[in-house]
Amino acid sequence: MKTYEDLAGDGGSNIIEQVEALGEKLRSRLDRIKYKVALMSGKGGVGKSSLTANVAACLVDKGHSVGILDADLNGPSICHLLGVKNSQKLTIDDRGVQPGAGVHGIKLMSMDMLLSNPDSPVMWTEEADATAVWVSTMESTALRELVADTDWGDLDFLLIDMPPGSDRIDNIRSLIPELAGVVEITIPSLLSQHIVSKSIAKNNKMKVPIIGLIENMAGYTCPHCEKEGPLFEGEDVESLAEQKNIPYLGKIPFDTRIGRKTDSGSLYYIDNKDSVTGKAINLAVENILKSIK
Amino acid sequence: MKFLCIPCDEKMETQVDGIMPEEKKNLAMKFKCKKCGHSIAMLTNKFETEFVSKLGVQMGGTAAEATEAPMGVMAGSLAEGKDELKKGAPTEEDIEWTEEAKQRIQKVPFFVRNMAKKTVLSFAKDKGITVIDAKLMDEVREKVGM
Numbered sequence: 001m002k003t004y005e006d007l008a009g010d011g012g013s014n015i016i017e018q019v020e021a022l023g024e025k026l027r028s029r030l031d032r033i034k035y036k037v038a039l040m041s042g043k044g045g046v047g048k049s050s051l052t053a054n055v056a057a058c059l060v061d062k063g064h065s066v067g068i069l070d071a072d073l074n075g076p077s078i079c080h081l082l083g084v085k086n087s088q089k090l091t092i093d094d095r096g097v098q099p100g101a102g103v104h105g106i107k108l109m110s111m112d113m114l115l116s117n118p119d120s121p122v123m124w125t126e127e128a129d130a131t132a133v134w135v136s137t138m139e140s141t142a143l144r145e146l147v148a149d150t151d152w153g154d155l156d157f158l159l160i161d162m163p164p165g166s167d168r169i170d171n172i173r174s175l176i177p178e179l180a181g182v183v184e185i186t187i188p189s190l191l192s193q194h195i196v197s198k199s200i201a202k203n204n205k206m207k208v209p210i211i212g213l214i215e216n217m218a219g220y221t222c223p224h225c226e227k228e229g230p231l232f233e234g235e236d237v238e239s240l241a242e243q244k245n246i247p248y249l250g251k252i253p254f255d256t257r258i259g260r261k262t263d264s265g266s267l268y269y270i271d272n273k274d275s276v277t278g279k280a281i282n283l284a285v286e287n288i289l290k291s292i293k
Numbered sequence: 294m295k296f297l298c299i300p301c302d303e304k305m306e307t308q309v310d311g312i313m314p315e316e317k318k319n320l321a322m323k324f325k326c327k328k329c330g331h332s333i334a335m336l337t338n339k340f341e342t343e344f345v346s347k348l349g350v351q352m353g354g355t356a357a358e359a360t361e362a363p364m365g366v367m368a369g370s371l372a373e374g375k376d377e378l379k380k381g382a383p384t385e386e387d388i389e390w391t392e393e394a395k396q397r398i399q400k401v402p403f404f405v406r407n408m409a410k411k412t413v414l415s416f417a418k419d420k421g422i423t424v425i426d427a428k429l430m431d432e433v434r435e436k437v438g439m
Binding site: 001002004007008009017018019020021022025089090091092096097113114115116117120121122123124138141142145146149 | 295297299302303304355356357358359360363364365366367370371372373374375376377378
C-alpha cells in the first residue's frame with residue numbers, strides 16, 4: 001500500500017499553496033515597515049494605549065511615519081484616542097483594507113473599525129455555545145488579518161498596542177519574527193511590578209528582545225503649577241529594570257490630560273511637549289530610538 | 294491529509310462540488326477515486342472544523358483566492374461586523390440570492406464557503422431556479438446527504 005509520501009500533491013485541498021501565499025502577503029506588508037515595536041504590560045490599566053498613542057505622536061513630531069496596530073482585540077481603544085470614529089466607512093480596495101487616518105497622520109487598524117456599531121462587542125459567532133478553542137483560534141487569525149490585510153504602505157514605525165497580559169506576544173512573535181522589541185510598561189505599584197516581572201521573564205525565555213521598561217503614572221503632575229506628588233505607593237521601578245537586566249527607559253508622571261480623547265484634533269504630547277510629562281515622553285522615546293537603531 | 298483507495302492503491306481526489314456543510318459546526322468533504330470511481334466522505338466534528346478554520350484557507354482553493362478577500366475570515370465570522378466587510382456575499386449574474394440565503398451562506402466556514410456556493414449554484418442552475426432562498430439551501434443539503 002502506498003504511503004503519504006508516495007502520493008503526490010496535498011490531496012487536492014491546495015492548503016499548502018494557500019498558506020504560502022498568505023505568508024508572502026504578510027511578508028510583503030512587513031517589508032515596507034522599518035521598525036515594529038510592541039508596547040505591552042502583564043498588567044491592565046497601566047496606561048498602555050494612551051502611552052502608545054503619545055509615543056506615536058512624539059515619533060511623528062520627530063519626522064517619522066507611524067502606524068498603530070491595536071492588538072487589544074476585545075478592548076480596543078486606539079480609534080477613540082486617535083479620533084477615528086466608528087461611523088467612518090471602511091475602504092477596501094485591491095491593495096487591502098485602508099487603515100484609519102488618525103490625528104497627526106498616524107495610521108491605525110483596530111477591531112473598532114470593523115464593528116458595525118460603537119458598542120458592538122467582538123464576538124465571533126452569535127451562537128451561545130462557541131467554544132474557547134474557536135474564540136482562541138479566531139483571535140489568532142484576526143490578528144494575522146489585521147497585520148497582513150491592512151494597506152500600511154511605507155512606515156518607519158509600526159507600534160503594536162498589546163492587550164493586558166503576556167499571552168498575545170506569542171502570536172505577534174510568530175507573525176513578526178523581526179520585531180525590533182517590546183517596551184514593557186508598569187506603574188509603580190508593587191502589584192503591577194509583580195505581574196510585569198512575569199511578562200519580562202516570559203519574553204526573556206522566549207528570546208523576545210526587550211527594548212526596556214517604562215515607569216508610567218510615576219507620580220502626579222499638577223497641570224497648573226507642575227508640582228509633582230506621589231500617585232502610587234511602591235518600590236523603585238528602576239531597580240526592577242536592574243534586577244531583570246533590561247534598560248530603564250524613564251518615568252512618566254501622570255497628567256489628567258494624557259488620555260483624553262482627541263476631539264480637539266491633537267494628542268496630548270503635541271500640545272504639551274514642554275510640560276513635565278511631555279518632556280518625559282520625549283526622553284522615553286529618545287531612549288527607545290537609541291536602543292533600536 | 295490525503296485519502297488512499299486501498300483496492301486501487303491510488304490517491305483519492307478532493308471533490309470541489311457536492312459540499313454543503315452545516316453552518317459553523319460540521320463539515321463533509323467528498324473524495325473520489327479516479328480509477329474505480331468509488332467515493333467517500335470525510336466528516337468532521339465541530340472542533341475539527343474550527344481547527345481548520347484558523348488557517349484562513351479554502352479547501353480546494355487557489356493561492357489567488359486565499360489572498361483576494363482582505364480580512365475574509367473575520368468578514369465571515371464577526372457576529373457584528375460592518376457591511377463593507379461582507380462584500381464577499383455570493384453573486385452570479387442571472388441568479389438572485391435572498392437576504393436569508395446570503396446570510397446562511399455567509400455562516401458557512403470561510404474555508405469551504407466557495408465550495409458550498411458552487412454546490413448551491415450548480416443545483417439551482419440544473420433546476421432552472423433563478424432565486425436561491427433558504428428552502429432551496431435545505432433541499433441542497435438534503436440532496437447531497439449532509
